[in-house]
Amino acid sequence: MIEILTNGAPNVIQDLGRPGQMASGVSRNGAMDTLALSLANALVGNEAGAAAIEICLFPFRAQFSGDTEFAVTGADCVVRLDDDRVAPWWGRSAQTGQTIVIERPRRGARAYLALRGGFDVEPILGSRSTDLKGNFGGLGGRGLRRGDTLKLCTVPSRGECKAGLGVVPQEVPEFWRELSxxxxxxxxxxxxxxxxxxxxxxxxxxxxxxxxxxxxxxxxxxxxxxxxxxxxxxxxxxxxxxxxxxxxxxxxxxxxxxxxxxxxxxxxxxxxxxxxxxxxxxxxxxxxxxxxxxTDIDTALSALRAQVDEQAKLRRTLGLMAPRG
Missing domain, CATH: 2.40.100.10 (Cyclophilin-like)
Structure with a gap:
């Protein structure tokens, strides 16, 4: 469980969204940056679509209310666990009482915070994502506020991983150079x-x-x-x-x-x-x-297949390297 220490209406719980609902007038929702969310989940041993926090109002602060694993991906931000600086696109352990701070991005716009197990909020239409327009999903259909406490889904411990594991998709470093x-x-x-x-x-x-x-x-x-x-x-x-x-x-x-x-x-x-x-x-x-x-449809499909294949490869690699309980 974690407690939110900063107000941030645009900071919301998201997963991979509600595909297949648009014909019923329901937006897809889900993470804006699905690449970052899915790999944040991979770093802590979650399924790709586990619920995480999408952060676009900074600085973001939260306190861990139990021992867990976490990962921060997405925007190029300075991340600190108490006084320790955490590398970007990196997963590691946190202990009860420790505080995470995610500073304003140097490049990019949105960061993703995933915790082991994913956030335990009620699924609606097959997703835990927040729909701000419809005021449902996530935590009461709204952004996060100071004092909110978020529970995690129960999953087996993977053991100690203080040093953590990191991974960066092939296209991200070049993208940061471009965005600069x-x-x-x-x-x-x-x-x-x-x-x-x-x-x-x-x-x-x-x-x-x-x-x-x-x-x-x-x-x-x-x-x-x-x-x-x-x-x-x-x-x-x-x-x-x-x-x-x-x-x-x-x-x-x-x-x-x-x-x-x-x-x-x-x-x-x-x-x-x-x-x-x-x-x-x-x-x-x-x-x-x-x-x-x-571009053309063949290039579009090829790019999507390559992205999906790389994520699968990175997830397999992380699975081999992850600590065991």
Whole structure:
């Protein structure tokens, strides 16, 4: 069990979300950066979808109310356990009474704190994720507050692992170097209305930078950059959309739907961010510049398979190295 020592309405319990519920009007929810969450869980011996804390308001402080294992992944943050500094993307033991502090990221936007067993909150529609729009899931459908205590699911001890284990996915170090420049690239596929935008709009979308505005949250990011006009005005009936959909309202400024994406919308769609790159968008802070690079479906599927295969390989490696009770 841990006790939260800082207020942070945007800091919420998330797992891998509620796939398959969008047709019923329920957002996917789940971690914005599923790569970070799943590997944080791997570092403490959890299933990939165990519930963890997604942190985007810093500094974050919590106190351990029992001996456990923890891992912090995601954004490039300074992490301290009492006076000891903990390496990023690293798992280790904590004892009763110790305090963890996660400082404001040097690069990135969201950190993930996983504890051995995962947080024991009531599953709703097959997930422990928080839905802030619907006010359900997680801890009462809300963000975490000072004084909240979170229980853990009961699992067998793995024994002492004070030194801990660390792992960093192959694409993360290069991503940090890219993000240090203040700009990142994400790959996209053309969406249904792509050909209804002007040639100038399509060129701008693929070659200009778009900045993440302060109007950015788990539902989506409003971006600022060159306008993206249509060939002619049009109206669409509301239709299904998914995380990664890039919509263009009448203002001509794109909106990228993310983990808590609306389940339907009527704005024209110019592109969709490929699933393998959604974690990159999750780590884009306000003011970061985004570049969109068009790709094809074969490349998108290949990138996702490679990501899934690497996670499976890292999980197997960690399983061989983990301490035993």
């Amino acid at each position: 420049s203040g700009c990142m690239t994400v790959r996209t596929l053309p969406a249904a209305e792509y050909d209804l935008f002007t040639a100038e709009a399509r060129h701008a979308f693929e070659h200009a930078d778009y900045e993440v505005t302060p109007d950015a949250n788990r539902v989506g990011y409003r971006l600022a950059g060159p306008s993206l006009p249509l060939v002619a005005p049009m109206e669409l009936l509301s239709h299904g959309i998914v995380p990664g959909t890039v919509q263009v309202p009448p203002s001509g400024q794109p909106i990228v739907q993310l983990a808590d994406a609306n389940t339907c919308g009527g704005y024209p769609k110019i592109a969709t961010v490929i699933e393998a790159d959604l974690w990159r968008l999750a780590q884009a802070p306000i003011g970061c510049r985004i570049r969109f690079s068009m």
